[in-house]
Amino acid sequence: MVKTMEWQGQSLLLLDQTKLPAEIVTIICEDYRRVGEAIKRLEVRGAPAIGAAAAFAMTLGWQEIIVKYTGAGSETLLIEFKKIKDFLLSTRPTAVNLAWAVNKMYMQVVSLTKEQRSLQDIGTALENLACKIYQDDIAINRQIGVHGAALLPQQASILTHCNAGTLATCGWGTALGVVRQAFEDGRLAMVYADETRPLLQGARLTAWELTEDNIPVTLITDNMAAWVMQTQHLDAVIVGADRIAANGDTANKIGTYGVALAAKHHHIPFYIAAPVSTFDFTLENGNQIPIEERAADEVRLLQGVVTAPRQVKVFNPAFDVTPAEFITGIITEYGVVSAPYTENIKKLQQKLQEED
Template sequence: MEAIRWTEDRLELLDQTRLPHEEIWNTYHAAAEVAAAIRDMKVRGAPAIGTSGAFGVAMEAHRFAGDASIRERVREAISTLRTARPTAVNLNWAMDRMEEVIAQTSDDALLPAKLYAKALQIAEDDVRINRAIGDVGASLFGDHVRILTHCNTGSLATTGYGTALGVIRSLHAQGQLAHVYADETRPYLQGARLTAFELLHEGIPFDIITDSMAGHLMQRGMVDAVVVGADRVARNGDTANKIGTYALAVLAGYHDIPFYVAAPVSTLDLATTSGVDIPIEERNSDEVTQIFGQQIAPVGATALHPAFDVTPGRLITGIITEHGVARYPYEHSLAQHVKGEKSE
C-alpha cells in the first residue's frame, strides 16, 4: 500500500480524507498546494508529512529552474511548508535537510536536481528505517501477542511500511501476532478509517474499538502491550501523539501493561527539553461537532479540539527507533540514538 507518488515536477497524494470508501489521488505541482494538503489532512502522519514537504520544495525548484529568483522562491516554499502543521517535528526536520542542500549548492542551475535527490533520499530512507523499527519492535515480544494501537501509523502515515503499525506488520509476518485492537481515534477516526483499511489489506486479525473501551479490555486481560507512534519526542522522552495517547499510557501503567512508542530518529527533538515546550495544534471544533459534514451535536454547541496530547516519558516503557529501544531516563538514551549508536 502506498499514499505518496512523485516525479521531479509533480507529487501525487492519496486523499486520506476520502478513505476508506474512495481511493482518490490528487496531483500537486507547487509547494503551497502541498502545504494546503498537509493542513487539510489529505496527507497526515509525521513521516509522510516530512516526505511530502521535501518533494514540495523540490517541485518549487523545478518550477523556477533557470529563474534568477530560484533561491528566494525555494526559501519561501520552505517557510510556507514549515507552518503547515506545528506539532509534527518531521516536517521541520525535512525542511532543515533541504536548507542544507541550498547552503551547500553554489550553482543555481544544480539546485533542482540536488533538492530532488535529497527528497528522494528522505523517502527511500523512511521506508528502510520503518522496516528496521518493525524488526526491532517485533523482537520485544513472544508469540501470540495482542497489541492495542491508536490512530494510524502505517504506510498511509509514512512513505511506506509504518512505525507502530510497522511493528505490528513485522509481528504478523513472523507469526507472533495474535490480534490487534485499533482505537477508532476520535474525532477524526484515523483508526476506524485508515488503520482498519490497512489491516484488512494485510490480512491481519483485528477489531476496531471505541477509544473509551481500552480500559475495559485491559481490565479483562485482553491486551499484552500498547504500541503507538509519535509526532514529536522531547529530550526527556515526553512524547506528543494523537489526542488520547496519554490516557492510554495512564491506563497501561495502572494495569502493568508495556507501553511503547515507535518512531524514527527524525521524530526525536533533542532541542525541546520537555513536553511543556511542544506546540499543540488546535484544530477546528467542527471536526468534533460534525463527522464529515454531518452535524452530531446541537447546533450552537461549542467544542475543544487539541489534535495531540503529551505522554510523560516516565510512562513510556521504551521508545523504539531504527537503532534499538531507548529506555528511561531518556536524556542519555535518546541522545545515543540521535548519534546513530545502537542500543538493546
C-alpha cells in the same frame, strides 16, 4: 501495501486519506502550494509521510522559482526558497519531521549555492535528496519493525491508537511496522485499533490497511480501551509519535495520553515507535512541544453530519503529550531507547552527531 505517495518528476501523487475507506482517490500536486494544502487538510498525514511530502514540495518549489525568477541572483532565489520553506512549516506545527525535512532541503540549496553549482544541478540534487528521504523512511520503518517485534511474546495481542502504518509513512509503518513484522514472524494474535476521535484515523485508516493486508484487527471505540486492557489480556500498547522531547516526553494523536495512563494502571508495556528524525533534541521536555488546535467543526460534525449544537464551544487539540514516565520504551531504527530517557536520548544524539 497501499502507496501513500508517488513522485513523478514534476508532480507528486498523494493518496487522499480523507476519502478512505469509502473511496480511493489520488491527488495530483503540481506545485508546493497544493502539497501544503494536502498537509493542512490531512489528505496526507503522519509525521514521516508529511516530512517526505514536504521534501517533494520543496523540490517543486525550486522548479517553480528558477523559472519565475530567471536571471535573478542567488540571494533572491534563496529568499524565495526560504518563503516556500516557511509556508510549509506553517502547515502543521507539531510534527517535527516536517521541519526536519524542509530544513534539510533548504540547507542543501544553501550549501550548493555556496559551491556555485548550476540551478539545474541544484534541482537534481534536491530531487535526489527528496527521493532519498522517501526511500530511507521505508528502510527505517523495516528496522523499527524488527526491533519492536522482538519485544513481543508469541501470540501477542496489541492495542494501537490513531494510524502509524503505511498510510502515515512512506511504507511499512512505525507502530504498524512492528505489527506487520510480528505478523510475518507468526507471533501476532490480534490488534485492537482505537477508532481515534474526532477524525477516526484508527477506524478509517488503521482498520482499513490491516484488513487489506489480512492482519487480524478488532476495532474499538476510544472509550473502550481501558476495559479492553482489563478483559482481553493485552501484551503491549504500541503507538507512533509526532515529536519526542529530549527527556522522552512524546506528542502523539490526541487520546494517546489517556491510553498510556490506562496501560500504566494495568501494567501493560507502552511503547512509542518512531524514527530518530522524530526526536527534537532542542526541547527539554514535552511542555515545550507546540500543540496544534484544529477547527471546531471536526468535533461538532462527524463525516459531515451534525452531531452537536452548532453554537457549542469546542476545544480541539490535535495532539497530547505522554510523559516519559509512562513510556516503557521508544522503538527506533537504532534499537529501543529506555529509561533513564534524558541520559539515553543524549547518547543517541551523540551517536547521530558522530555519524554526521
